[in-house]
Amino acid sequence: MRVALPKPLEIHDLTVAYQQKPVLYGIDLEVEPGSLVGIIGPNGAGKSTLIKAIMGIMKSVDGYVKVFGDSSRKALTRVGYVPQRESVDWDFPVTAMDVVLMGRFGHIGWFKRISKRDRSFASECLEQMNMLPYANRQIGNLSGGQQQRVFLARALAQQSDLYLMDEPFEGVDAITEKAIVDLLKNLRNQGKTLMVVHHDLSTAKDYFDHLALLNLRLVAYGKTEDVFTHDLLQKTYGGKLTVLSEVGSRKLNEKQPTQEAL
Amino acid sequence: MFLPIWKKLKYMLLILVLSKEASVLKAAQISSESDKDWINQAIRFWTFTDPSIQIIALGAILIGINCGLMGGYVVSRRLSMFGDTLSHAVLPGIAVGFMFSQSKNEAVLMIGATLSGFLGVGIISLLKRHTKMKEDSAMGLVLSGFYALGICLITYLQQSPNGGTSGLESYLFGSLVGLSDRDLVPLCFCLSLIIICFILLNKELLLSGFDPSFARSVGLPVDILQFCIWILMAFCIVSSLQVIGVVLVSALLIIPAATAGLLTYRMSQILVYSGILGALSGIVGCFLSFMGERLPAGPVIVLCSTLLFLAVLFFSPARGILPSWFRTRRRGQRIRFENTLKACYQVLESRSFSSQSFPQTALAQRRGKSDAEIEKEIGVLIREGYATRQEFPTEQKSELPSETMVSLTPSGWEIASRMIRNHRLWELYLTKEASYAPDHVHDDAEKIEHIIGEKTVRQIERILDNPQRDPHGKPIPSQDDIDRGWLSPPLVADK
Numbered sequence: 001m002r003v004a005l006p007k008p009l010e011i012h013d014l015t016v017a018y019q020q021k022p023v024l025y026g027i028d029l030e031v032e033p034g035s036l037v038g039i040i041g042p043n044g045a046g047k048s049t050l051i052k053a054i055m056g057i058m059k060s061v062d063g064y065v066k067v068f069g070d071s072s073r074k075a076l077t078r079v080g081y082v083p084q085r086e087s088v089d090w091d092f093p094v095t096a097m098d099v100v101l102m103g104r105f106g107h108i109g110w111f112k113r114i115s116k117r118d119r120s121f122a123s124e125c126l127e128q129m130n131m132l133p134y135a136n137r138q139i140g141n142l143s144g145g146q147q148q149r150v151f152l153a154r155a156l157a158q159q160s161d162l163y164l165m166d167e168p169f170e171g172v173d174a175i176t177e178k179a180i181v182d183l184l185k186n187l188r189n190q191g192k193t194l195m196v197v198h199h200d201l202s203t204a205k206d207y208f209d210h211l212a213l214l215n216l217r218l219v220a221y222g223k224t225e226d227v228f229t230h231d232l233l234q235k236t237y238g239g240k241l242t243v244l245s246e247v248g249s250r251k252l253n254e255k256q257p258t259q260e261a262l
Numbered sequence: 263m264f265l266p267i268w269k270k271l272k273y274m275l276l277i278l279v280l281s282k283e284a285s286v287l288k289a290a291q292i293s294s295e296s297d298k299d300w301i302n303q304a305i306r307f308w309t310f311t312d313p314s315i316q317i318i319a320l321g322a323i324l325i326g327i328n329c330g331l332m333g334g335y336v337v338s339r340r341l342s343m344f345g346d347t348l349s350h351a352v353l354p355g356i357a358v359g360f361m362f363s364q365s366k367n368e369a370v371l372m373i374g375a376t377l378s379g380f381l382g383v384g385i386i387s388l389l390k391r392h393t394k395m396k397e398d399s400a401m402g403l404v405l406s407g408f409y410a411l412g413i414c415l416i417t418y419l420q421q422s423p424n425g426g427t428s429g430l431e432s433y434l435f436g437s438l439v440g441l442s443d444r445d446l447v448p449l450c451f452c453l454s455l456i457i458i459c460f461i462l463l464n465k466e467l468l469l470s471g472f473d474p475s476f477a478r479s480v481g482l483p484v485d486i487l488q489f490c491i492w493i494l495m496a497f498c499i500v501s502s503l504q505v506i507g508v509v510l511v512s513a514l515l516i517i518p519a520a521t522a523g524l525l526t527y528r529m530s531q532i533l534v535y536s537g538i539l540g541a542l543s544g545i546v547g548c549f550l551s552f553m554g555e556r557l558p559a560g561p562v563i564v565l566c567s568t569l570l571f572l573a574v575l576f577f578s579p580a581r582g583i584l585p586s587w588f589r590t591r592r593r594g595q596r597i598r599f600e601n602t603l604k605a606c607y608q609v610l611e612s613r614s615f616s617s618q619s620f621p622q623t624a625l626a627q628r629r630g631k632s633d634a635e636i637e638k639e640i641g642v643l644i645r646e647g648y649a650t651r652q653e654f655p656t657e658q659k660s661e662l663p664s665e666t667m668v669s670l671t672p673s674g675w676e677i678a679s680r681m682i683r684n685h686r687l688w689e690l691y692l693t694k695e696a697s698y699a700p701d702h703v704h705d706d707a708e709k710i711e712h713i714i715g716e717k718t719v720r721q722i723e724r725i726l727d728n729p730q731r732d733p734h735g736k737p738i739p740s741q742d743d744i745d746r747g748w749l750s751p752p753l754v755a756d757k
Contacts, residue, residue: 052475055478055479057475057478057479073481076479076480076481077480079479081475081476081479081480083473083475083476083479087473087474087475088472088473089340089471089472089473092338092471092472093338093523093526093527093528093529093532094468094472094528094529095527095528098468098528098529099472099473101465102465102468102469102472102473102476105465105466105469105480105482106480106481108465110466111462111463114465138527154476158480164479
């Protein structure tokens with residue numbers, strides 16, 4: 001019998017708090033390799049937080065995340081990340097090429113210089129996103145869609161097995177949206193696993209083969225055709241879990257112990 | 263004697279290393295011969311023969327390079343305000359250091375300054391974390407609070423019995439007087455630290471500055487890198503204090519780098535330019551301060567870098583204000599004479615191309631301008647070799663009123679017919695391919711005709727399958743007509 005390979009992503013009872021306020025409660029999630037997962041939910045549902053917690057950028061209060069059977073800090077080079085476009089200083093003096101090269105940094109290591117191989121690989125990634133002609137442009141001089149393509153080219157340059165993308169479709173033109181969808185499906189077909197935060201319900205059904213419905217709790221996870229139902233969407237978008245949110249933050253802010261001492 | 267500057271630098275560094283016991287050369291000596299005329303003084307400065315001048319010049323250059331290099335990251339990471347706060351927050355530390363050592367012991371003063379600076383930074387982050395205060399207010403508070411405390415302490419020390427000769431006021435506005443060879447050691451140390459850090463951590467600093475969350479995702483300790491930048495900044499500020507002064511040292515962190523930002527958009531180039539600009543303002547400011555006797559070094563050096571900034575802002579070829587103003591003006595002139603030439607064509611066309619010349623008054627009518635204005639426009643065309651002018655009849659005796667006739671030269675004809683061709687092809691393209699109404703296309707074509715390239719025009723011609731007439735039924739001159747210098751017979755016959 002074959003030894004089961006570790007799953008790309010395994011989340012167990014994950015609780016994350018932001019400034020003493022819990023934003024994710026007890027998430028359990030296992031993702032099979034080669035899935036293209038859309039993370040959908042209302043504003044403030046904790047979609048970005050989930051991604052950041054998976055990478056260990058945000059510390060969890062409870063529970064654990066395993067990436068390919070390891071802690072996410074150990075599996076760094078196997079995880080690629082596309083942050084939200086607004087999280088970046090677009091006036092920073094870097095060119096599109098510089099940004100894509102940043103995707104290689106995880107492989108290059110500290111203090112070492114960027115090699116010719118890295119450069120030519122970065123050019124290939126730019127080419128794949130049709131952005132090679134803009135390689136030497138300052139990143140702030142590109143349009144929103146072009147900036148997003150550069151970000152995706154950087155993700156390609158990371159050569160990861162698990163990709164976490166935060167709203168890659170936000171504020172891009174139709175052509176770029178199509179290019180991104182093609183890229184996502186392409187990567188999935190190569191056996192990579194992708195988790196994509198998405199806010200547009202009308203396209204979610206066509207873009208992803210799995211969906212994670214999130215609203216502070218994981219409402220449902222599964223194949224799109226099983227999960228994309230009226231009832232579950234109603235449950236996800238039907239108002240916040242106000243009581244859970246309130247009690248949760250009260251518990252975290254409580255100075256006195258809330259459970260029996262062990 | 264006239265060694266290149268870099269050799270001088272090397273020589274100076276060698277001295278620094280070798281001469282542990284070197285006598286403390288006080289730059290105060292240099293102003294003793296103030297009655298000599300300024301040319302001699304200038305020669306004395308730029309030949310760098312005097313050891314004390316070598317020291318102040320080298321000091322100013324080192325400070326310029328340090329602050330310039332550091333500034334590249336300060337400005338691109340938006341730490342300008344932070345640098346200002348840090349530099350003001352060091353002042354109480356200097357005063358306290360003086361109280362401790364009861365003398366102007368540089369090492370103690372620097373330690374005091376650094377500690378006080380970091381105390382200020384610590385207070386900022388505490389305020390940010392535990393109160394509702396925003397970062398800019400927290401910085402403003404720390405900056406002014408620490409600065410006020412520092413001034414009070416220094417004033418108090420100067421009035422105390424042994425404070426009269428303390429010279430602490432030079433830490434406010436800076437001074438080259440009193441710079442000794444020992445003072446160059448921290449500057450050299452700071453420069454090598456900055457260079458080593460920037461070379462080793464080049465890509466890490468770039469990534470963590472541009473995209474911190476991605477940097478964390480690939481495992482970079484973003485906060486530690488940020489802290490490294492702070493430490494380097496603190497070193498840079500503290501080692502420059504004596505020459506530049508607390509008040510203006512942050513200006514030297516900002517201005518050269520901001521100037522470099524006008525010239526390029528690549529981090530590595532910004533660092534190089536900014537270092538050079540810093541060194542340049544250092545040495546020039548040092549020279550002016552040396553010549554001007556009582557001018558404080560700090561403000562003069564900062565003024566120099568401000569002037570460099572203004573020079574780049576106005577004159578830089580790519581994005582300078584003056585060059586782009588000239589470009590705009592030239593474009594305006596070109597459009598004007600292209601329109602005049604186009605009107606010439608239209609006049610010729612309205613006269614069915616029966617003769618190659620036409621009266622100037624007809625052109626004035628066509629352009630809707632006064633005779634004087636047209637006289638000027640024709641004058642420009644003649645000067646540029648696009649047209650010629652003749653009086654008719656040529657004999658002065660004739661009783662008929664004389665008339666000025668204009669005809670186009672071959673190059674004038676080429677531009678005129680090209681403009682018409684561009685205009686009419688674009689109108690046709692808009693109506694046929696972009697389904698504009700024929701009465702909506704003229705204004706757009708008026709603009710496009712001047713900027714559309716020949717390549718695009720040919721492309722349009724191909725798309726429209728070599729059309730003969732524009733949407734208003736007027737003939738479109740072909741490339742052939744332009745080359746031949748006159749319309750081909752069918753078009754003329756057409757009219």
